[in-house]
Amino acid sequence: MFAFAKPALATPADRLIAAARWRWYETAFWLGTLLVLFAFPGYLQLASQIAIVGLFALSLDLLMGYAGIISLGHAAFFGFGAYVAGIIAKYGWGEPLSGMVIAGLSAGLLGLIVSPIITRLHGIALLMVTMGLCVLLFEAANRAVWLTGGDDGLQGVEIWPIFGTFTFDLLGRTAYLYALIVLFLMFLVARRIVHSPFGLSLQAMRDNPRRAPAIGTDMGERVRIVYTISAAMAGVAGALIAQTTQFVALEVLSFQRSAEIMIILILGGTGRLFGGLIGAAVFMIARDQLATSYPQYWYLGIGALLVAVVMFARGGVMGGFDRLVRWWRARAGAGR
Amino acid sequence: MSDVILATEGLSLSFGALAVTQDVNYGLPKGARYALIGPNGAGKTTLINLLTGVFAPAAGRILLSGEDITKLAPHERVKRGIARTFQINTLFGQLTPLQAVTLAICERRGHGARWLASLRTHKDAVEEAYALLELLNLASSAERTTVELAYGRQRLLEIALALAMKPKVLLLDEPAAGVPVGESGELFDVISNLPGDIAILFIEHDMNLVFKFAKRITVMVSGRIIVEGSPREIAADPQVREVYLGRGHHHG
Numbered sequence: 001m002f003a004f005a006k007p008a009l010a011t012p013a014d015r016l017i018a019a020a021r022w023r024w025y026e027t028a029f030w031l032g033t034l035l036v037l038f039a040f041p042g043y044l045q046l047a048s049q050i051a052i053v054g055l056f057a058l059s060l061d062l063l064m065g066y067a068g069i070i071s072l073g074h075a076a077f078f079g080f081g082a083y084v085a086g087i088i089a090k091y092g093w094g095e096p097l098s099g100m101v102i103a104g105l106s107a108g109l110l111g112l113i114v115s116p117i118i119t120r121l122h123g124i125a126l127l128m129v130t131m132g133l134c135v136l137l138f139e140a141a142n143r144a145v146w147l148t149g150g151d152d153g154l155q156g157v158e159i160w161p162i163f164g165t166f167t168f169d170l171l172g173r174t175a176y177l178y179a180l181i182v183l184f185l186m187f188l189v190a191r192r193i194v195h196s197p198f199g200l201s202l203q204a205m206r207d208n209p210r211r212a213p214a215i216g217t218d219m220g221e222r223v224r225i226v227y228t229i230s231a232a233m234a235g236v237a238g239a240l241i242a243q244t245t246q247f248v249a250l251e252v253l254s255f256q257r258s259a260e261i262m263i264i265l266i267l268g269g270t271g272r273l274f275g276g277l278i279g280a281a282v283f284m285i286a287r288d289q290l291a292t293s294y295p296q297y298w299y300l301g302i303g304a305l306l307v308a309v310v311m312f313a314r315g316g317v318m319g320g321f322d323r324l325v326r327w328w329r330a331r332a333g334a335g336r
Numbered sequence: 337m338s339d340v341i342l343a344t345e346g347l348s349l350s351f352g353a354l355a356v357t358q359d360v361n362y363g364l365p366k367g368a369r370y371a372l373i374g375p376n377g378a379g380k381t382t383l384i385n386l387l388t389g390v391f392a393p394a395a396g397r398i399l400l401s402g403e404d405i406t407k408l409a410p411h412e413r414v415k416r417g418i419a420r421t422f423q424i425n426t427l428f429g430q431l432t433p434l435q436a437v438t439l440a441i442c443e444r445r446g447h448g449a450r451w452l453a454s455l456r457t458h459k460d461a462v463e464e465a466y467a468l469l470e471l472l473n474l475a476s477s478a479e480r481t482t483v484e485l486a487y488g489r490q491r492l493l494e495i496a497l498a499l500a501m502k503p504k505v506l507l508l509d510e511p512a513a514g515v516p517v518g519e520s521g522e523l524f525d526v527i528s529n530l531p532g533d534i535a536i537l538f539i540e541h542d543m544n545l546v547f548k549f550a551k552r553i554t555v556m557v558s559g560r561i562i563v564e565g566s567p568r569e570i571a572a573d574p575q576v577r578e579v580y581l582g583r584g585h586h587h588g
């Protein structure tokens with residue numbers, strides 16, 4: 001339970017091998033998310049939105065934070081997943097779990113198809129292409145009114161109870177638990193990835209794309225894999241938003257979604273897994289509290305906060321947290 | 337020669353009007369301890385970049401054990417046994433040396449794309465990586481992030497990453513570049529203790545080190561090999577004295 005009660009790991013090799021072990025603060029974090037059910041029963045809808053946006057941010061973190069591939073159009077996959085899940089539910093198949101899986105696979109397939117282009121691009125060209133894909137999908141969804149409802153959004157989405165038993169209630173208990181469990185499972189996958197040889201190779205590509213091939217890394221292959229995984233994860237998040245709200249707004253494909261998720265990730269801290277989740281919570285709670293009362297200052301405030309984070313608190317909330325822990329450990333170590 | 341492992345035939349490359357590699361025919365035998373010297377801008381690093389596939393030649397071929405590898409991508413050449421180090425540190429800044437070398441070993445084993453197995457299932461790779469770091473006196477720095485390492489340690493990590501590939505051919509681009517003269521000995525001790533069957537080609541400006549470690553020296557000027565020979569022959573060669581040694585020993 002406590003750090004000092006654990007047997008000391010003998011060598012750096014032992015410690016790296018054990019790096020993926022579960023930490024006490026992770027247990028605490030996930031228990032905390034369950035506590036929301038009892039502590040804030042009136043905020044469960046906001047809480048499920050946070051879980052969903054957190055998953056979306058997690059998908060971007062794998063891409064941007066770990067692999068260093070900047071995407072300014074990640075909403076393409078989020079929105080695509082949302083529409084796929086919404087449309088199949090509207091046209092007769094409202095079973096949520098299979099709907100979510102289908103949506104995730106579809107978004108992943110879209111990512112796989114796009115990824116060969118991504119491997120060849122850098123910098124501004126990469127930004128433009130990722131943004132372009134998102135704009136393209138937005139326009140397509142806007143035009144295909146017969147399928148998507150266009151500007152009015154996709155109405156008439158009917159989601160069946162989970163396992164035929166748990167109906168999506170008005171309070172949002174089912175929705176929150178559903179989103180939370182999916183987020184948790186995806187987090188486990190992301191965690192595995194980060195601690196795998198593949199995860200190391202992503203960080204290696206990010207840190208030095210000139211060296212990576214010189215140790216035998218096939219960068220094209222790695223980009224294709226991570227892009228596909230990330231797109232699928234974003235698609236699952238999109239499916240969750242469609243299913244828990246039983247509605248798909250055209251806005252899921254908007255540029256604003258793409259930009260916001262990037263802001264959320266940078267706020268929370270990139271390359272840390274928890275960064276996206278913390279960023280989502282901070283951003284959405286702040287918006288919930290401030291945007292309604294001071295809408296005119298909301299974006300101004302977010303802009304200022306972002307500038308402050310980038311200039312003074314590199315690594316976002318989690319980065320600051322890291323530094324605090326390190327400082328505290330150093331102090332404790334000096335006192336020993 | 338049948339024991340030549342890496343060879344070039346008529347290799348050429350130009351950057352615009354600048355001919356950086358001109359009709360280079362070169363052979364590196366098994367177990368070689370060869371040096372490549374020449375003034376700044378002679379095209380030495382470019383030759384390594386051609387051999388490792390960073391640049392594609394305008395003309396000529398590259399053969400590894402007789403097989404044409406001219407068209408292979410850099411990572412594919414690494415898989416076939418050609419490893420290199422960089423003149424200017426080219427490392428993974430946010431990884432620890434242990435992580436970086438572990439990754440290199442996983443790549444060598446073809447496990448680099450495994451995304452659902454944590455390092456717990458690649459235990460032997462991590463242990464091999466740590467053993468390699470111990471061998472290179474890097475064990476005490478194994479868990480620091482690379483950007484925090486002192487320059488000399490980073491130079492050693494350059495070599496560790498290349499060795500993790502268990503290469504047949506090792507191309508060292510000024511391994512001691514930037515390291516104070518007193519400390520370059522440690523680096524070359526490491527290099528001279530490498531397994532005898534690895535073919536090593538190193539670029540180096542310090543003539544003392546070149547004459548001490550090289551069995552054979554190639555002199556390159558303006559993208560062209562002007563002379564090749566034993567250290568004794570090179571030291572006596574009038575052409576070399578004129579174009580290279582004559583201008584002083586370092587960074588002509």
Ligand SMILES: Nc1ncnc2c1ncn2[C@@H]1O[C@H](COP(=O)(O)OP(=O)(O)OP(=O)(O)O)[C@@H](O)[C@H]1O
Nearest residue numbers: 351354356374375376377378379380381382383423
């Ligand atoms: N990517 C590139 N594009 C254009 N010119 C280049 C490029 N790389 C190298 N050059 C030029 O080619 C020439 C040879 O460079 P190279 O780095 O091979 O020299 P070198 O022999 O390694 O020199 P040094 O001893 O200084 O390391 C130089 O004039 C350099 O400016």
Ligand SMILES: [Mg+2]
Nearest residue numbers: 380381382423
């Ligand atoms: Mg050079």
